Amino acid sequence: MPAKEKPIPEFNEDSAYAFVQRQVDFGPRVPGTAAHRSCGDFLAARLEQYGAKVIEQEATVRAFDGKTLEMRNIIGAYRPELTRRILLAAHWDCRPWSDQEPLPEHRQEPVMGANDGASGVGVLLEIARQIGACLTDSSRLPAVGVDIIFFDVEDYGAPSWAADREDSWCLGSQYWARHPHQTGYRAQWGILLDMVGAGNACFMREYFSDHYAQSVVSRVWNCAEALGYGAWFVNARGGAVTDDHLYVNRLAGIPCIDIIDFDEQRGGFFAQWHTRRDDMDQIDSRTLKAVGQTLTAIIFSE
Numbered sequence: 001m002p003a004k005e006k007p008i009p010e011f012n013e014d015s016a017y018a019f020v021q022r023q024v025d026f027g028p029r030v031p032g033t034a035a036h037r038s039c040g041d042f043l044a045a046r047l048e049q050y051g052a053k054v055i056e057q058e059a060t061v062r063a064f065d066g067k068t069l070e071m072r073n074i075i076g077a078y079r080p081e082l083t084r085r086i087l088l089a090a091h092w093d094c095r096p097w098s099d100q101e102p103l104p105e106h107r108q109e110p111v112m113g114a115n116d117g118a119s120g121v122g123v124l125l126e127i128a129r130q131i132g133a134c135l136t137d138s139s140r141l142p143a144v145g146v147d148i149i150f151f152d153v154e155d156y157g158a159p160s161w162a163a164d165r166e167d168s169w170c171l172g173s174q175y176w177a178r179h180p181h182q183t184g185y186r187a188q189w190g191i192l193l194d195m196v197g198a199g200n201a202c203f204m205r206e207y208f209s210d211h212y213a214q215s216v217v218s219r220v221w222n223c224a225e226a227l228g229y230g231a232w233f234v235n236a237r238g239g240a241v242t243d244d245h246l247y248v249n250r251l252a253g254i255p256c257i258d259i260i261d262f263d264e265q266r267g268g269f270f271a272q273w274h275t276r277r278d279d280m281d282q283i284d285s286r287t288l289k290a291v292g293q294t295l296t297a298i299i300f301s302e
């Protein structure tokens with residue numbers, strides 16, 4: 001008798017949208033601010049409410065300018081007893097400077113990060129809610145352990161007016177990759193989400209993702225195509241992006257891909273990237289659906 005296929009939950013894009021809005025309502029979540037603290041508390045509480053075992057990783061990291069920052073990575077683990085695990089991640093901090101603003105007088109203002117940060121976290125919170133709803137019936141749960149990691153201090157990289165320093169970005173994931181939340185932590189593979197909410201988003205096969213985890217990239221892009229999301233997931237080689245996945249690959253040795261809205265032909269990231277206009281006006285729930293439903297299908301068929 002063939003094994004009964006596990007039902008794939010319906011990803012609710014309105015719920016994901018509300019999770020993005022909720023983060024934005026705190027204000028820019030710049031490390032060291034009250035908005036950052038409150039939003040971190042909210043994220044940890046939600047993961048716990050949706051049945052994850054929550055582990056918070058706090059440490060002091062040094063920024064490119066020598067400033068010390070209190071970093072807080074927030075991890076939600078489902079079925080922590082399983083050794084076969086997958087990792088899903090997004091960064092939850094906001095950039096302190098809008099250094100891509102056309103007007104110099106606005107470049108010192110923080111980025112709201114509706115797309116750059118909150119969108120990925122919003123999709124993962126909705127996935128946490130879906131997994132949580134299955135906890136009462138283990139036959140409906142993914143067959144693997146799922147770890148959701150909200151990385152902090154991704155976006156504190158040297159601004160355009162400072163000398164570029166290698167590895168000034170992704171301080172939270174660099175810390176985690178060197179000091180995983182559990183000794184000897186392993187995951188079979190990982191998926192990072194970054195800027196997954198813009199209306200005209202285009203996800204291409206990011207260079208490092210294809211280099212370190214080509215089979216995962218192929219699986220995700222094929223799945224998206226099969227679900228009818230080929231307009232968002234373009235099955236062609238895109239550019240190389242330094243993002244949290246790079247350190248998960250290089251330092252932790254876990255094959256990890258990045259689903260990121262980056263298109264060199266179009267001039268790079270979405271038009272409002274690192275400006276004051278990365279706000280809720282940029283967020284389109286259809287894009288959240290395309291990413292969230294694809295990810296849900298991948299996780300629940302693993």
Ligand SMILES: [Zn+2]
Pocket residue numbers: 095116155274
């Ligand atoms: Zn950014």
